[in-house]
Structures are given as C-alpha cells and as structure tokens.
Amino acid sequence: MKLTRNRKLRRFFDVTKGIFGRNIVLVSGLMLPYIIMPAVSLKASVALTIAMLFAVLMGIAAAQFISKLDDWVRYILITLASLGGVALSRLVIRLVSAEIFDTLGIYLPLMAVNSIVVLCAAERARRENLLHTAVYGLSTVVGFSLVACTVGALRELMLSGSIWGTPVATVSFPVAATVFFGFIMVAFFGAAVQAMRRVIVGINLRLDNPTAEDLLRQQEERMVD
Numbered sequence: 001m002k003l004t005r006n007r008k009l010r011r012f013f014d015v016t017k018g019i020f021g022r023n024i025v026l027v028s029g030l031m032l033p034y035i036i037m038p039a040v041s042l043k044a045s046v047a048l049t050i051a052m053l054f055a056v057l058m059g060i061a062a063a064q065f066i067s068k069l070d071d072w073v074r075y076i077l078i079t080l081a082s083l084g085g086v087a088l089s090r091l092v093i094r095l096v097s098a099e100i101f102d103t104l105g106i107y108l109p110l111m112a113v114n115s116i117v118v119l120c121a122a123e124r125a126r127r128e129n130l131l132h133t134a135v136y137g138l139s140t141v142v143g144f145s146l147v148a149c150t151v152g153a154l155r156e157l158m159l160s161g162s163i164w165g166t167p168v169a170t171v172s173f174p175v176a177a178t179v180f181f182g183f184i185m186v187a188f189f190g191a192a193v194q195a196m197r198r199v200i201v202g203i204n205l206r207l208d209n210p211t212a213e214d215l216l217r218q219q220e221e222r223m224v225d
Contacts, residue, residue, distance in 0.1 A: 019143040024116060026190040031114060031144055035151055036182030038107045042164050045152030047100045049145040051089040051111040056137045058085030059117040064130045083112035116140050151185050 024030045034052075039045045062081030066074050086109060093100060093108075101108065116137070153163055154176075161171035175181050 019139050019146065023143040023147065023193065024140050025144060025147040025186060026193050030116065032183070032186065034107055034111070034114070034144075035148055035186055036179050038104050039148045039152040039155070039182065040159065040177050041103070041156040042149060042153040043097050043100050044103050045145075045148040047093045047096055047104060048107070048111070048148055049141065050092050050096070051086050051108055052114065052116070052144060053138075053141045054085035054089035054092075055082040055111050055114065055117055056085075056141055057134070058082055058088075060130070060133050060137050064133070078117065079113055082117045083109070086112045116144075147186070147189065150189070151182065154185065155182065 025032065025035055031052075034048055039048060059078050059082040062078050063074065066077050069077070090101075090108075157163055157169065158171055158173040158176035161167055161169040
C-alpha cells in the first residue's frame with residue numbers, strides 16, 4: 001500500500017502542529033475555559049488572542065534565560081514574565097475596545113498562567129532553542145485564535161445580529177451566551193475537524209492506491225484522448 005500523499009499530509013501537520021495537526025483547543029482540549037466562557041464576541045476573542053500572544057512570548061523569552069534554575073524557581077519567574085506580558089497587552093487591547101475589559105473580567109489576568117505558557121515556556125524551552133520554541137508558541141496562538149474568533153463571531157451574530165459591533169442581521173438568541181452553548185460549539189467544531197481529517201486521509205489513500213476499476217477507467221480516458 002502506497003502512503004505517499006498521507007506522508008506529505010503528516011509532514012504538513014507536523015509543521016503546523018499547533019494550528020491543524022494538534023490544535024490546542026479542538027484536538028488537545030486545552031484553553032477551553034477561555035473559549036466557552038468569555039469568547040462571546042469577536043472583539044473579546046481578539047482581545048484574548050492578544051493577551052495570549054504577549055503571555056506566551058514573554059514566558060518563552062524568560063524560560064530561555066533561566067533554563068538552568070530549579071523547577072520551582074523557573075515556574076515562578078516564567079509566570080511573573082507572562083503576567084508582565086499580559087499587563088503590556090492591555091495597552092494594545094485598549095485600542096480594540098476600552099470597554100472589553102468588563103467582558104473579559106478575571107480571564108485576562110488568568111492568561112498569565114494558561115497551559116500553553118507551561119507547555120511552551122517551561123517544558124519545550126528546556127529541550128529546544130529559542131527559534132523552535134517561539135515557532136511552536138506562535139502556532140499555538142494562531143490555532144487558539146482561529147477557534148476563538150470563529151466561536152466569538154458566531155456567538156455575537158446569534159446574540160445580537162452583529163459582527164464587531166456592526167449590525168448585519170436581525171437575530172436574538174440569548175442562549176448563545178451560555179457556557180453550555182459555547183462548549184457545544186467547540187465540540188461540533190472538534191468533531192468536524194476530525195471528520196474532515198479522516199476524509200482527506202481516505203481520499204489520499206484512494207489516489208495513491210487506485211482500484212482495478214479506477215485503473216480501467218483511467219485507461220479508457222487516455223484512449224479517448
């Protein structure tokens with residue numbers, strides 16, 4: 001059995017591990033609280049992404065300089081660095097919307113201790129260089145952003161019929177703001193991604209390993225041409 005196309009697909013997933021290969025929300029199941037609770041609008045989702053980006057990058061940078069210290073000291077310093085990143089992110093988030101802080105509440109400062117900071121900064125930084133760790137960290141932020149912004153935009157549309165505060169439809173579905181509804185949306189997206197991945201793998205197998213009927217049809221088509 002030939003697996004040429006699926007090997008290429010696997011390499012693609014390895015390169016884009018945090019985005020498509022193992023999306024931290026849809027596949028790994030991490031960062032769910034930030035999606036199902038505060039991500040009720042596109043602005044909130046963008047604000048969460050900005051905070052996560054600053055927290056992850058500051059955490060990774062700190063981890064590279066203190067990789068030789070004891071674990072308990074490293075975790076404290078990495079958390080403080082991530083908290084500094086979140087504090088800096090507030091300056092950028094304020095440009096998105098000054099009122100968004102009321103929506104995010106406690107979830108913004110909690111971004112300093114998110115699981116990606118621990119995985120990227122505390123663990124991967126010990127084994128890999130700064131570039132590889134930063135690339136993985138950025139890919140996880142992109143993967144988180146894709147899910148957060150999609151869920152936030154859809155929930156905002158269902159809640160108020162608007163996108164980024166601009167009315168586009170006459171819709172009012174208050175249930176979309178609940179935690180349960182957010183969890184259901186993430187579950188459906190995760191199932192859709194897994195189903196799409198299985199379909200792509202199946203198509204690649206079919207293309208690499210055509211059946212006798214496929215070969216006969218291809219031969220007839222060549223004869224006609």
